[in-house]
Amino acid sequence: MKRIGKQVRFIAGMVLVAVMLTACSESMDDLNDYIATVKARPADPIQPIPPVKTYTPYTYDGMSGRDPFMRSTSEGSDDVRSSNGTGPRPDFGRPKEYLERYELDTLSMVGTFANEENYWALVRDPEGVIHRVPVGNYMGKNHGKVVKITDTEVDLSELISDGADGWLVREASIALGEG
Numbered sequence: 001m002k003r004i005g006k007q008v009r010f011i012a013g014m015v016l017v018a019v020m021l022t023a024c025s026e027s028m029d030d031l032n033d034y035i036a037t038v039k040a041r042p043a044d045p046i047q048p049i050p051p052v053k054t055y056t057p058y059t060y061d062g063m064s065g066r067d068p069f070m071r072s073t074s075e076g077s078d079d080v081r082s083s084n085g086t087g088p089r090p091d092f093g094r095p096k097e098y099l100e101r102y103e104l105d106t107l108s109m110v111g112t113f114a115n116e117e118n119y120w121a122l123v124r125d126p127e128g129v130i131h132r133v134p135v136g137n138y139m140g141k142n143h144g145k146v147v148k149i150t151d152t153e154v155d156l157s158e159l160i161s162d163g164a165d166g167w168l169v170r171e172a173s174i175a176l177g178e179g
Contacts, residue, residue, distance in 0.1 A: 102141070144157070
């Protein structure tokens, strides 16, 4: 009895496979026509490879050019330089403000906020928290003090060590939508 049931199932399966194969063998003329139409279309032209720019070597003449390891006379010309420990210096005694823990390029200005007496910049830190920053607050790791706030940017005055017991004043800004 079991053997007859297996044979019936086998024959039914073979009939089912045969029916499925005959359904798949219908005319494929429309597909062949489409393929022929696509092959008959002219190919889009290939753009030519851009010409290779020739490299022009530069020969450094150490005797007539400036020493590459010395500071340029134009570099930092707009900075205020202090020497021998005089001039502007950061106040190391004041408590650090929250936004001084971040590099300036990781902060972004997202807007401004004002009431009758005060005007603040809205600054987003790398964690996504937005802070109100008034003129006089500090931001960034280089002792950046906010000196001016406009609708489009926050201007800062940073103090950078010159490596010789002096400090350089560098102007920086964070534009609206930057970062």
